[in-house]
Amino acid sequence: MKRTDYVLSQLFFDLQSVAAATAYRADRAAVLDRYALDPDIRAAVLADDVATLAPLVNPYLLRYYCSAAGMPEAVFLEKIRG
Amino acid sequence: MAELAGVFAASHAPLIARDWHLFDEPLRAKLTAPYRRLGARLRAARPDIVVEIAPDHWSNFFLNNLPSVCIGIGATHLGPPEPFMAGFGHTTLAGEPQFATHLLESALAGGFEPSVSHRLALDHGFCIPLWRMERDPLPPIVPIVINSLEPPMPTIARCIAWGNLLASAIASFPGSARIAVVASGGLSHSIGEPTMGAIDESFDAGCIRAFEAGGERAVVDYLDRTLPAAGNGSHEVRNWVAAHAAAGSRGFELIEYAAIPEVYVGCAWAAWNPAA
Numbered sequence: 072m073k074r075t076d077y078v079l080s081q082l083f084f085d086l087q088s089v090a091a092a093t094a095y096r097a098d099r100a101a102v103l104d105r106y107a108l109d110p111d112i113r114a115a116v117l118a119d120d121v122a123t124l125a126p127l128v129n130p131y132l133l134r135y136y137c138s139a140a141g142m143p144e145a146v147f148l149e150k151i152r153g
Numbered sequence: 154m155a156e157l158a159g160v161f162a163a164s165h166a167p168l169i170a171r172d173w174h175l176f177d178e179p180l181r182a183k184l185t186a187p188y189r190r191l192g193a194r195l196r197a198a199r200p201d202i203v204v205e206i207a208p209d210h211w212s213n214f215f216l217n218n219l220p221s222v223c224i225g226i227g228a229t230h231l232g233p234p235e236p237f238m239a240g241f242g243h244t245t246l247a248g249e250p251q252f253a254t255h256l257l258e259s260a261l262a263g264g265f266e267p268s269v270s271h272r273l274a275l276d277h278g279f280c281i282p283l284w285r286m287e288r289d290p291l292p293p294i295v296p297i298v299i300n301s302l303e304p305p306m307p308t309i310a311r312c313i314a315w316g317n318l319l320a321s322a323i324a325s326f327p328g329s330a331r332i333a334v335v336a337s338g339g340l341s342h343s344i345g346e347p348t349m350g351a352i353d354e355s356f357d358a359g360c361i362r363a364f365e366a367g368g369e370r371a372v373v374d375y376l377d378r379t380l381p382a383a384g385n386g387s388h389e390v391r392n393w394v395a396a397h398a399a400a401g402s403r404g405f406e407l408i409e410y411a412a413i414p415e416v417y418v419g420c421a422w423a424a425w426n427p428a429a
Contacts, residue, residue: 077216084215089236129303130345130385131210152347 076127079116082106083128083136092139099140121150155252157323158331159198160400160425162393163191165207165281165337166416171237180415185285187409187422192286194408194424200333202249203292204256204319205279206392207337208301212276220268221307222315224260225296226253231274238277241284246275249293252326256295259322265315273298278389282337292333299395301338301388309376312391313369316398320427323399336396338389340410341419346385352412356383357419360390364397364423367404372397386418393423400425 082103086092095102103113115123119142125133137147169184176184195203212234214220225248232244260267273296283291299315300306307315323332340360341353356379363375372394380387397405408422 075216080216084211087211087234125346129211130349131302132345134345134349135211148349151345151349 074127076112078106078108079112079124080128080132082108083132086139087135095139096141119150121147122153125151155323155326155328155330155332157320157399157427158200158333159194160334160396160427161191161195162336162396162421162423163188163282164339164418164420164422165278166418167235167237167277168416169281169285170240170277176415183411183413188282188285189287190408191422191424192288195286195288195333195335198333199331200292201330202252202295202332203335204295204297204332205335205337206297206299206395207278208389208392209298210276210278210302212274213270213298219300219303220298221300223268223270223273223298224253224257225270225273226250226257227271227273229272230294230296231272233276233280234274235277238280241280243280243291246291247293249295252330252332253295255326256319256322259325260318263318265318278337282335299391301391306388307391309373309380309391309394312394313373313398316395319395319399320401334396334399336392338392339387340390340421341383342386342417343384344386344417348384350414350417351384352414352419353383353387354412354419356387357410357412357421361407361410361421364393364405365407367402369398369402396425400427
């Protein structure tokens with residue numbers, strides 16, 4: 072089985088809530104402070120580094136997250152397709 | 154005893170709701186017509202209860218508790234939590250605890266150990282077909298979630314077994330209820346992975362041929378061989394497999410197939426005739 076990052080997955084899962092996504096877009100760092108992410112993964116999140124994040128989470132959660140974070144679908148497609 | 158009133162299947166896609174306002178009229182018609190035809194078939198079957206088999210898209214379950222199969226036995230289910238589904242208009246949907254409990258007990262007696270929920274949220278996977286088939290009022294729904302989202306997932310052979318169990322539970326349910334089965338999901342699609350947007354029409358054609366031909370073994374063999382490379386969303390075909398078996402594996406009638414890149418899905422609509 073693939074390596075799954077539970078904390079990263081939890082963040083992405085939680086951001087399905089409209090209120091949580093709104094708060095995240097307003098202040099990413101404040102929301103990320105509540106999750107014990109590995110520093111490299113936190114940096115990848117802040118950098119919208121989809122290539123680094125993709126192997127660590129379920130693909131549906133990754134797509135939900137990028138949408139919740141405000142990334143346009145076209146940009147997400149470009150990043151995920153490499 | 155209850156009667157199996159009909160068995161149906163339809164694709165779903167969040168963009169059918171989220172981006173509907175962006176679609177031109179030909180695309181809307183391409184999607185609307187087969188859902189309406191399927192809805193007419195379902196209406197003609199006059200079901201008192203609909204058992205709907207669909208995936209959960211991270212609406213009810215997370216990695217801390219991820220059942221392979223879950224039966225919703227509540228009197229009430231929650232409507233879809235996704236904001237883009239607001240137009241569906243149902244914040245709750247009626248359940249049918251008596252049959253759901255009978256199905257659960259039949260499962261446990263038959264060597265199956267499903268998870269149980271007294272209050273499932275029915276996300277777009279359940280509700281887009283109900284919405285687009287224009288069922289109003291909605292019949293009571295007994296939802297079955299089969300995990301097709303995150304590995305490990307039930308085998309195709311196990312989904313056949315679940316379909317057979319469902320048929321047996323319907324046949325042994327006291328009373329005269331007419332019970333229909335609706336499978337939601339598939340066919341090929343890829344979401345959130347490098348092949349996102351790819352539709353595997355060859356895989357879809359093979360699925361359709363296998364379901365049309367009938368039987369269990371050929372469906373299992375075909376999907377065991379092809380499903381791992383058909384895109385992550387294609388795993389939802391598990392729901393069609395369970396429906397196929399519930400209908401007696403006697404072959405289905407394809408109502409429509411259309412690869413629709415605007416919604417990222419190889420869309421199909423079908424009806425089995427359990428009496429054939």
